[in-house]
């Protein structure tokens with residue numbers, strides 16, 4: 116397993132973890148026995164046992180077809196219906212994936228839509244793709260979410276104008292519920308190929324279903340390895356003993372810190388390509404735990420960039436925060452700093468050192484400073500940033516979230532709070548009942 120969890124700078128004592136052992140055991144039982152609230156949405160827990168291999172095979176064929184025929188894949192979805200795919204695609208691909216020249220790329224550019232209500236964004240997007248070969252993957256579990264539905268209405272027309280009804284039909288793929296919802300109905304009537312979001316997996320837990328797997332596979336990332344890493348994590352993190360389960364140690368650490376007044380968890384990274392992993396993580400934890408006037412507020416920063424903005428607050432502001440550092444031990448690309456005779460920039464003391472080495476020292480120095488500033492720091496370290504570890508990390512965060520939520524005393528699998536804005540918006544828009 117390529118993931119390690121370190122709590123040596125958490126200010127949590129051994130006995131505090133010991134006091135949590137029983138609660139963890141109970142939460143583990145609630146989750147695994149499927150006796151607790153929300154258990155109807157725990158299909159992700161043992162996905163390997165009921166993974167649909169035939170559908171997955173069909174998905175890989177479709178991904179290949181898209182790779183061979185598209186300049187652009189447009190992924191339409193919001194929240195859990197796009198964040199996971201975007202997180203993995205950005206983490207594992209070239210930092211400038213969409214800017215790689217056409218003759219040097221083996222996969223289409225991937226752009227996202229339906230995750231906002233900006234007419235400017237959509238207009239700009241159509242300007243970019245109007246003369247290109249396009250495939251569309253529209254993703255919505257409910258099939259009724261306003262943002263992707265509006266975007267898809269425009270894309271459906273765009274595709275039909277460009278390719279005709281028959282051509283559009285081949286290039287539009289819908290990922291949705293197996294039988295319900297407007298998107299499923301639209302797909303049936305128009306003859307789009309569909310992939311299923313299982314009933315027992317909610318949006319924010321769906322990255323390892325066709326929701327994430329199709330766009331990720333299109334970008335030429337090895338999804339077999341992602342699944343291998345996730346399924347391995349499924350096995351490793353089944354141990355109900357807190358001290359033998361790093362995933363549970365993370366969940367317990369969060370809850371211990373929260374009870375000590377730490378209301379905000381800041382996920383940090385030192386790699387720009389991980390910034391959308393943080394966005395995915397924020398939805399996972401925010402929608403799962405922010406309930407009944409309780410919950411840790413999940414925030415994120417991208418270091419070292421944000422050390423020059425939020426660094427001040429973290430070092431010196433109100434002490435109601437803790438940090439969880441997502442660290443990559445070894446990267447497959449790096450640069451070595453050169454020597455210059457004049458040394459006008461005074462950097463010769465670093466000549467011969469890699470940029471990663473400097474980054475590593477920035478992390479170590481920051482951790483030491485923030486700990487000195489009374490900020491508990493947790494560390495999740497990945498050996499490498501690769502498919503296998505990304506699969507394991509996804510499962511690690513998903514399971515820790517469920518366990519942490521049960522300990523907190525909420526249902527980690529519903530999201531009643533997000534309905535309020537929708538109700539108001541529909542009222543203002545005059546949506547018929």
Ligand SMILES: O=P(O)(O)OC[C@H]1O[C@](O)(CO)[C@@H](O)[C@@H]1O
Nearest residue numbers: 194195196255256257260318533
């Ligand atoms: O896949 P859907 O049903 O369009 O939902 C998208 C997102 O919207 C929410 O339902 C919140 O409104 C999230 O839970 C979900 O990830």
